[in-house]
Amino acid sequence: MTAAVLDRPLRAPLGRLLAAEVRWTLRRPRTIIALAALALAPVLMGIGIAIAGEGSRGGPGGLFGALAGNGFVLPIVAMYMLLPVLLPLLGSMAAADALAGESAHGTLRGLLLAPVSRGRLLAVKAFGVAVVVWLGVLVVALSGVVTGLVLVGSNGLITLSGTTLSVADALLRIGLAVLWVGFQVFAVASIALAVSAWTEHPLVVLAVALAFVLVSAVVSALPNTEWIQPYLLPTGWMSLTDVLRDPVPGTELLRSTVKALCYSVIGLSLAYGRLSTKDG
Amino acid sequence: MNRKRASVTAAVAGTVVGVAGLAVLAMPASAGSAPVLPAVSAEQLVQSVLTTKSVPAFAGTVRGTNNLGLPSVPGLGEAGKFLANSSAEVRIWSDGEGRGKLELPSNSGSESIVYDGKTLWDWKSSDHTVRKSEQSPAEHREHPQAASDPATAAKQIIELISKDSTVKVDGTATVAGRSVYQLVLAPKPSERTMLREVRISVDAETKLPLQLSVYGNGSADPVLQIGFSELTIGAQDASLFQFTPPANATVTTAEPKQDKAKDFPGDAASKTVGEGWDTVLVGKLPTTGATDKSGRSQDPMALLKQIAKPVSGAWGSGYTIGASIGNAVVTQDGRYAVGAVPLQVLTNALEQSK
Incomplete structure (x- = not known):
């Protein structure tokens, strides 16, 4: 009877695996330091705008101008400013540690030898990366909301369209922005995860992922590249300011989310392809 | 190993799906086969356009594209952008009873123009200013912004040039997801012009002109195009057509306009x-x-x-x-x-x- 039980492969419950992966990721000092540094960014922006006072103009989409006396705009501005480089950097760092880092330490071998399907292993790793990504965005948003309320003050959110939203609606808009930014960053992290499966040097993963983001941004700014622009991730990133319009023009937000999902599918498929053919 | 091959196949399939998804996203929205609509003569179509007096309630996005090839003028700043080859988008709402709202997004913020039936509000987000002017609906119709409404623009053109042009209905197409007839106005051979044709897309159901394209000689792409890129016809939320100046705004009241x-x-x-x-x-x-x-x-x-x-x-x-x-x-x-x-x-x- 005992033998019959042992014949069946032992399966740890998925919840426990995911919790273990998240604990493992979040206990790394570099993750905590990165999150803390991200939390500092909205505070610095808030101080800068408070010092500049009413005279502040410009900024992405005229957002600095919209910030005056309008604290709930700060988290959106902060996410907008961090999206092009720093948030993808956080996601790539998590992705680099997830596979290439384990490979460098020799711990990936243990996981590959274990009687676990490679798909399951990748799913757990990708979940850990996703948690870091959305946590990072959430930290920026929360820090932005608190800083905005303390330094700039607000009685609700004045949209770019000139309407005033209640606090609950404002928080809903910020929540929407967190969700959307998370998808964009996770798309970059998925590409990083694919590279991570192919190499055992975490630095290579970081370099490739950042190069991917920066080259995309440079190409999307070049003239006569209209034909390739719809394929690039950063071309959709301007649409974050759409959450500050009323009613929200959903088309561009939705299109860039689907684009990010396509990139995620490509990245995770490539990672799975490499991981499933890897010998222990 | 069979299992290995299966997982590689799955990985390749996943990559292909992702790339295909990107390609579908990148495709222009108007691509698709021409819808089948009952045949209509040019005269009937022009007449039905001209007799359509009421604009139904709708929400839409109007996109204007300019490939005129004008030289860029130094020192014009923001205005120079519209002269050189460019495109611009305006979001537009109408409740079908004269009230309306326009939103002009730009790099330096956003401008909203709301007409609530009595008052015209003009809000600029970049400097938090609201300009308020009391206007009768008739005057409102003459507001320069009205020209960005393709319905008005197309009607004016039809009236203007019908006597020196050949007018015909040239098939059907899809504009902003709606089936349209394509009304083509071409100059008679005796006309010495650089224009090849003007193409007006008329909505099959509401007879609203949805798109106006101007073609020059020797180019397949329109030189000028203004039309809806998105359009939803149906009742709109009444709160869209009301405006309360936000707390931090400076409100100025405009003087009655001089001609x-x-x-x-x-x-x-x-x-x-x-x-x-x-x-x-x-x-x-x-x-x-x-x-x-x-x-x-x-x-x-x-x-x-x-x-x-x-x-x-x-x-x-x-x-x-x-x-x-x-x-x-x-x-x-x-x-x-x-x-x-x-x-x-x-x-x-x-x-x-x-």
């Missing part, structure tokens, strides 16, 4: 030569130097020297600016001629009007 057209000096001195497609507008530039925003006076001739090329002939000498569907000539003594015609027709017109 600005009378003040424009060039207008009184101008006349048209020829008719139909080869109409040429001939006139005299104001002699006083124009001043730009910062109060510096600008010599129009000095500016022309930078952007135009010199021409001369029996009519005199001057400078010409060419665009892909028309030309303009300014003579040394300050006369000008503009039209959607070759340069030769312009100089003939200048000679005639001497």
Whole structure:
């Protein structure tokens, strides 16, 4: 009877695996330091705008101008400013540690030898990366909301369209922005995860992922590249300011989310392809 | 190993799905087969457009594209952007009973214009200002913004050029997800114009003109195009057509408007030569130097020297600016001629009007 039980492969419950992966990721000092540094960014922006006072103009989409006396705009501005480089950097760092880092330490071998399907292993790793990504965005948003309320003050959110939203609606808009930014960053992290499966040097993963983001941004700014622009991730990133319009023009937000999902599918498929053919 | 091959297949399939998804996203939205609609004659279509007096309640996005190929003028700033090849988008709402809302997104923020039936509110997010003006609906219709409504623009054009053009219905298409008839206005062969045709897409159901495209000779893409890129016809939320100035805004009340057209000096001195497609507008530039925003006076001739090329002939000498569907000539003594015609027709017109 005992033998019959042992014949069946032992399966740890998925919840426990995911919790273990998240604990493992979040206990790394570099993750905590990165999150803390991200939390500092909205505070610095808030101080800068408070010092500049009413005279502040410009900024992405005229957002600095919209910030005056309008604290709930700060988290959106902060996410907008961090999206092009720093948030993808956080996601790539998590992705680099997830596979290439384990490979460098020799711990990936243990996981590959274990009687676990490679798909399951990748799913757990990708979940850990996703948690870091959305946590990072959430930290920026929360820090932005608190800083905005303390330094700039607000009685609700004045949209770019000139309407005033209640606090609950404002928080809903910020929540929407967190969700959307998370998808964009996770798309970059998925590409990083694919590279991570192919190499055992975490630095290579970081370099490739950042190069991917920066080259995309440079190409999307070049003239006569209209034909390739719809394929690039950063071309959709301007649409974050759409959450500050009323009613929200959903088309561009939705299109860039689907684009990010396509990139995620490509990245995770490539990672799975490499991981499933890897010998222990 | 079978299992390994299966997982590689899955990985390849996943990658292909992702790339295909990107390709679908990148495809222009208008791609698709022409819808099948009952046949209609050009006269019926034009008439049904002209008799459609009421605009239904709708929400939409109007997109204008400009490939005129005009030279970029230094020192115009934001306005220069609209002269050079560009495209711009305006979001537009109507409740079908005269109230409406326009939103013009730009890099420096956003401008909203709301007409609530009595008051016209103009909000600029970049400097938190609200301009409020009391206007009767009739005056509102003459607001310059109305020209960005394709319904108005297309109607004006049909009325203007129907006598010198061949008008026909050239198949069907899809604009902003709606089935449309394509009304094509082409110049009669006797017309000396640089325009090839004007194509108006008329919604099959509501008979609203949804898109206006102007084609020049020798180019497959429209030179000018204004039309809905998104359109939903149906009742709109009433709160869209109300505006309460936000707490941090500066509200100014506009003075009753003067008729600005009378003040424009060039207008009184101008006349048209020829008719139909080869109409040429001939006139005299104001002699006083124009001043730009910062109060510096600008010599129009000095500016022309930078952007135009010199021409001369029996009519005199001057400078010409060419665009892909028309030309303009300014003579040394300050006369000008503009039209959607070759340069030769312009100089003939200048000679005639001497």
